[in-house]
């Protein structure tokens with residue numbers, strides 16, 4: 001494996017593009033906000049939410065997942081290599097990263113829906129303070145669709161093609177709550193209406209194949225929210241829709257989750273939407289989180305070269321040029337022994353190959369306590 005010369009300067013991110021894109025807060029707004037505490041006071045205060053008595057809504061710790069590889073393979077795949085991630089109550093967190101970095105697999109592990117052949121190798125997933133990794137299928141079924149819901153890229157994966165849309169939403173409501181059939185049907189129609197589906201009473205009687213792509217995704221959102229989940233995981237919920245519909249559906253997801261004071265984990269390739277939709281973000285590469293923290297800090301001053309390269313690649317695609325980071329996402333077979341980005345990183349040197357950089361607090365003057373980075377050079 002070859003290494004490239006280390007750069008002395010922090011890579012330019014063209015981050016202004018991203019933060020300008022509809023970010024509801026201008027930079028100055030943050031500083032102008034009335035705050036009852038002086039800056040020094042904040043540093044002296046112990047954050048109660050760091051205490052384990054106040055765990056985040058979701059915490060994924062050191063999650064590693066492998067595939068057996070079948071009888072013919074002696075090289076099991078190990079796509080998740082120790083994922084660390086948390087989602088606080090009422091917050092919206094984006095999970096970004098190139099294709100194949102392990103975003104969907106992380107979501108599947110949280111939902112207890114890993115694909116066939118996948119096995120949890122180590123780690124923990126705690127939801128509402130309770131360990132759910134390895135929980136019984138019965139328990140996970142109870143959680144899914146009630147406290148914990150997921151929306152997939154393809155809405156037809158969330159909706160049963162042989163049941164009417166309204167009928168199946170009503171049925172889910174009845175399974176989780178002690179309500180009569182008539183009330184559950186009325187609530188299903190109400191939900192479809194809240195999701196912006198015209199003529200909801202009539203459309204509730206249609207099947208999903210009678211819905212357009214955007215409408216089907218709205219119906220999938222209605223389904224996901226039907227039992228008032230505390231956390232919605234939306235895995236690329238707008239891919240495949242045209243740009244206008246993407247924007248509308250995404251805004252709807254964020255608005256509806258926020259209205260319910262629930263939390264959102266939004267998985268996306270598109271870091272351009274992150275500034276418009278989420279307060280926190282985590283950047284994933286090769287089955288690990290490379291960097292996490294408040295969106296404006298991560299996009300405005302990326303600490304991990306991978307984040308900086310990802311931002312640059314996004315900025316170039318927006319300007320109509322080639323977009324990808326040179327090199328490819330590695331296929332992982334066995335535990336990592338060095339930084340997974342070392343072969344592609346413009347800052348890599350021998351130090352990066354001495355072990356896998358842990359995700360640690362960034363520290364220093366660069367941002368809040370919430371900022372974490374996995375890089376020996378940061």
Ligand SMILES: Nc1ncnc2c1ncn2[C@@H]1O[C@H](COP(=O)(O)OP(=O)(O)OP(=O)(O)O)[C@@H](O)[C@H]1O
Pocket residue numbers: 067077079097098099100101102103104105106115116269331332
């Ligand atoms: N069913 C499977 N069988 C074998 N390997 C799999 C399977 N699903 C995922 N993987 C492996 O896990 C890696 C991560 O997959 P995952 O679907 O989580 O990526 P992703 O970050 O969601 O990518 P994308 O942005 O394209 O959706 C893949 O590159 C692949 O090696």
Ligand code: SF4
Pocket residue numbers: 304305306339340341342343345346347348349352357374375376377378
């Ligand atoms: S630790 Fe990884 S991301 Fe950081 S400089 Fe080295 S190769 Fe790049």
Ligand SMILES: [Mg+2]
Pocket residue numbers: 103104105235
């Ligand atoms: Mg995916």
